[in-house]
Amino acid sequence: MAAAPPPGLTETAPSETLGGWLDAYPVAVSGGDLFGDAAEPVAARWKAVASGLAALSEGDPLALQETATRNAADLGLTFRVTGEEEERAWPLNAMPVVIGAGEWETVERGLIQRAELFEHLAADIYGPQRMVREGYLPAAAIAGSPFFARKMLDPARRLGAGQAAPHFIQVYSADLARGPRGQWRVLQDRVRIAAGIGYALENRLAMTRLAGHLLADQQVRRIVDFFSVMREGMIASCGREAPRIALLTPGRFNQTYAEQAHLARYLGFPLVEGRDLSVVDDRLWVGTIAGPKRVDSIWRWVNTTSLDPLAFDARSQLGVANLYEAWARGGVGMINWPGTEVLESPAFAAFMPRLCQVLLGEAPILPNIATWWCGQAAESATVAARLGELAVLPAFGQAVEGLQRREPVAGAELDGPQRAALLDALRRRPMDYCGQEIVHLSTAPAIVDGEVVPRPFTVRAFVARDADGVWTVMQGGFARLAASQALPTSLMGEGEISADVWVVDEVANPAQLVARTIPEPPISRGGGILASQAADNLYWFGRYNERAQIVTRVLRALLDGSVEIDGGPAEQGGVVGALVDLLVEAGSVEAPQETPDVQAICAAALAEASLPGGVTALMRRRQAVGLALRERFARDFWRLVSQGVPQVDQHRPATLLGAVRRLTEHFSALAGLISENMVRSAAWRFLEIGQRIERAQGICRMVRRLDDAQTGEGLDAEGTETKGIDAKGIDGGGLGVLLDLCDSQIIYRTRYLTGPMAGPVRDLLLLDPDNPRALVFQIAGIVEHLSALPSGRDDNLPEPPMRAARALLGQLQAATARDMTSAVLEEIEQQLYDLSNALSARYFLQFDPEQAERRTALL
Known part of the structure; x- marks a missing residue:
């Protein structure tokens, strides 16, 4: 149903002024647009959302966008483009990405399946290694990753006695692409750090300021409950009453530092750097003005290689000496466990369909984009032969010869010398490269320069364990809207904008609008610890x-x-x-x-x-x-x-x-x-x-x-x-x-x-x-x-x-x-x-x- 007009606007406002933003929306004949492909109930939600937003700005998309930008600035949202020192304002679009609950239900099941698959796979890699021994996964696809933590192969050092819930993965996210025919696929997995989870929260807060009652009117599912569930799951994983959980940040020069600070404040976690911490007697302590205070668990936003200079990279200035030993002996918990980022390597994507069948006995609900790991002769030959129609990227997330960046590069964009150099490098070290099909993204309505136009988009979705260790999916996420059909990247880049993702019920569902009942915490005063x-x-x-x-x-x-x-x-x-x-x-x-x-x-x-x-x-x-x-x-x-x-x-x-x-x-x-x-x-x-x-x-x-x-x-x-x-x-x-x-x-x-x-x-x-x-x-x-x-x-x-x-x-x-x-x-x-x-x-x-x-x- 259409949203009621806000105070000050009459219900008799002309529909062509307040509700016509999508009437002339240019949908491609070939399909592949989220609004254009939507079933009638979801399309009606789209139109009602557009009508409600138009009413808030008297039919002026540019004025609405200015309000959204101002709201984002008021919330302090910023980000940093790689290579830049100065922060930029977070580019929030005033038009949300609306997804019907029926379509989202498939995505939700696929995300839970994939998170469970990664949990099984991490346990096998750092345990019996059956997938390697039985030939389902080449050993080089694991050992070639710089994030493979060999120390985790020692059971006595990876299953600390103090770990209440021995889960390798507590929080997981994935970048999703919707194809021209409406099928959803996984672009990239994020096991180490669920980057973007804070921006999803802040996008929703900014849109709530902007749209107010419109979210409830259009049956938009809540996302704040997800953060409560996630926090409860982190607390339960510590196995201690009222544990102190700290968010370990690389520091203020990190690209997502602003997000980390927002998350720490929202969840009530101290934000700490490695130099704030020390390990004494297999316990982790944060230095405060009142002396050392124990930290029960850390939510790490740093690589495994940077966690502990004594256990991993001796050059690291971001980690804490002896942190790995303290974790292995149960003195401190860790979210997610060391070494799990080995699963993020693009090389793994080539084997996911088979691994899903073997480990879970199921076909993938959310398949990867087609990937060929060149560490195998036949696959390497295929990529070389089809270079003009594929994208090429580093197999293990590190810059390699012939590729100037870590992101996918379309073979067709390479000139003659670049193509020759890449093929030569591919012949000499094929295991360093992957080939992937080039993804053609669906579009969604966005407000750009005062007009509602289609923009290609991807969605970052988030999954976390609750207090019982059961996976739960955020009912939304954040979308990245690209300026063109260029290859999607993992980081916000020039010309890209973000949008809130609204999962809407096609029919009224009052249960989705009821907030979770959260037990009242004990009374406390003071400002917490001061590092x-x-x-x-x-x-x-x-x-x-x-x-x-x-x-x-x-x-x-x-x-x-x-x-x-x-x-x-x-x-x-x-x-x-x-x-x-x-x-x-x-x-x-x-x-x-x-x-x-x-x-x-x-x-x-x-x-x-x-x-x-x-x-x-x-x-x-x-x-x-x-x-x-x-x-x-x-x-x-x-x-x-x-x-x-x-x-x-x-x-x-x-x-x-x-x-x-x-x-x-x-x-x-x-x-x-x-x-x-x-x-x-x-x-x-x-x-x-x-x-x-x-x-x-x-x-x-x-x-x-x-x-x-x-x-x-x-x-x-x-x-x-x-x-x-x-x-x-x-x-x-x-x-x-x-x-x-x-x-x-x-x-x-x-x-x-x-x-x-x-x-x-x-x-x-x-x-x-x-x-x-x-x-x-x-x-x-x-x-x-x-x-x-x-x-x-x-x-x-x-x-x-x-x-x-x-x-x-x-x-x-x-x-x-x-x-x-x-x-x-x-x-x-x-x-x-x-x-x-x-x-x-x-x-x-x-x-x-x-x-x-x-x-x-x-x-």
């Missing part, structure tokens, strides 16, 4: 954020007209010179060689990305550490963090000042979210500590530059008061700028009836415990945060960071304005530096920077 690396990132996020804000405040002081002496900017040696010196000291700009051009300096400081203190560089660093914290940040928070520096025109002062003011508003908004939305957990405290240390150092620098060195009413190095005009001819104007920089102008005017004077200004900015912008307030806040953090000592004596912070606080509480000379402020800056080092030594991971650089190069 040492996460605390480190939070601390530096706070520091980079505050540092960028301080530089922005200096730029505002230079640009907004508050720096005036005798109606014009001060000379080089005056207040302007002091502000420029602050920028140079912060590493925001190079030291000017002549009288500074204020506008040019401000524009350079805003755009500077190479110097460490440029606003652009600082915000990029903030975002870089923020990427590793994505699972901890709310979406509104992350959306703000992802904003870049506004573009400016150096020759238009108004654009410079406007950009600085927008940045000031940006930092204020972020401060509001931190203050109002973050739970007062250890994570919040480390972010606050970072901000307060940076602000304290900034206050010391600004006071030294603008009061003691530049004003005529100040204190010299010995504490002797000086009055009047100093040798540089500057009066107390610098004190007013200093009050502006520290947001203390209003409180100063409220307390004092005179203009800014050195003693009162110093007291307000350095020693007033009630001024949130004062130096002493920052140190008091640091002491308060440190006192709330867990202690690592059994004797309850204060730890080094606390002793250092308390000593500094006592010094400030006992001081007077006259005591705060430049020499004292420089000493305090050094104390703050030492405090930062003490924090790092106590709470953060310590590692060799060269080792970290090598690790990054391997990603």
